[in-house]
Amino acid sequence: MNNSWKIYMLTLISFLVGTSQFVISGILDQVAASVGVSVSEAGQLITVFALATAIGTPIFIVVTSKIDRRKQLLLALSIILLGVISTLGMPGFGFLMISRAILGVGSGVFVVTAYSVAAKLASPGRQAGAMSNISLGYSVSLVLGVPIGRMVASAYDWKVIFWGIGFFTLLGIFAIVRSIPSMEGETPIPLGKQLALLKNPKVAFALSVSLFVFIGYSVVNTYITPFLTSAISISGGGVSVILFALGIASLFGSKLGGFLADRIGTTRTLIGSMVVQVLSLALVSALSGFTVVVISLLMIWAIGAWTFGPTQNFNLLSIAPEASGIMLSLNSTFVQLGFAAGAGIGGIAVGGSSILAIFWIGTAAVTVAFFITVASFRLTRSLSSLRA
Secondary structure: OOHHHHHHHHHHHHHHHHHHHHHHHHOHHHHHHHHOOOHHHHOHHHHHHHHHHHHHHHHHHHHOOOOOHHHHHHHHHHHHHHHHHHHHHOOOHHHHHHHHHHHHHHHHHHHHHHHHHHHHHOOOOOHHHHHHHHHHHHHHHHHHHHHHHHHHHHHOOHHHHHHHHHHHHHHHHHHHHHHOOOOOOOOOOOHHHHHHHHHOHHHHHHHHHHHHHHHHHHHHHOOHHHHHHHHOOOOOHHHHHHHHHHHHHHHHHHHHHHHHHHHHOHHHHHHHHHHHHHHHHHHHHHOOOOHHHHHHHHHHHHHHHHHHHHHHHHHHHHHOHHHHHHHHHHHHHHHHHHHHHHHHHHHHHHHHOOOOHHHHHHHHHHHHHHHHHHHHHHHHHHHHHHHO
């Protein structure tokens, strides 16, 4: 197996890992019913996963940074397999929460390590492309993994999905043992050094923007299936079709973000993305009685949300190009914290109010991010004028 195929193999496993995270949002109502909790309580499964990824991954990476990279991939997949076994074998909502935390740590460690391994396997000058393949595999899990998971859960049982994830995780372990060569670990970057970057106002502002945008994304995405089934009465295969359409919109948004950033600049692209999100989310609440309009607005929202991602990564790299790895790691942590906070806040809102509350909360979160962005750019201009 040449190195290109090894990178594609890691991409496929990244798709599997992404599915283990995102599939819950597509089957949240069924999971809630099977363990005897409300949909709002079940939403905390997404909070736990995201928190475990955000907090556990950087600690785990630092502790195991000197371990051979192949062994680290195998360790990550073994943790994922443990999480799957726990999901399938342990009864009750409490054990399911623990299982999601285990899956969160394993998934985070795998993705971070896969980026590093893919870059080392790639030919000189093609490292960025290899890393983007890993990202693509993770993103495609939204397009295919979530709707396929919904269809499987509707036809059989939601646990069948995790039987599949467990089986393919085993195949992934065997594939890595057979194909990925040993690679030396790297000198760990202390957490203190990573956190020291937060003292830079521009970095702190940018990461705060990521946090609030993904709070807005998570609060809606987590409860999108309950919204579709209850508020606009979509059922059966219709939910899977809409989830698939939203996944396609997400991929389109990811590509559009890079295109627009090159054409009109990161500032305009970031602001435009947030304006689109705010308007589309606010209009969903106002026009919830018109099904076709609501679905169209949700697709526009997904495009806007995923336009933000690659543009924000580029923006962060331009702020601190000498610490690109640390910046991307910190951004990933803040994104996962946003996922956790959004799912938690959304659960409280859904439990105590109408399902439509998620859209107003999402609108408010992205609006906060918009004003932080504007304040950040004004600060940058003020600092530039003072230096001049």
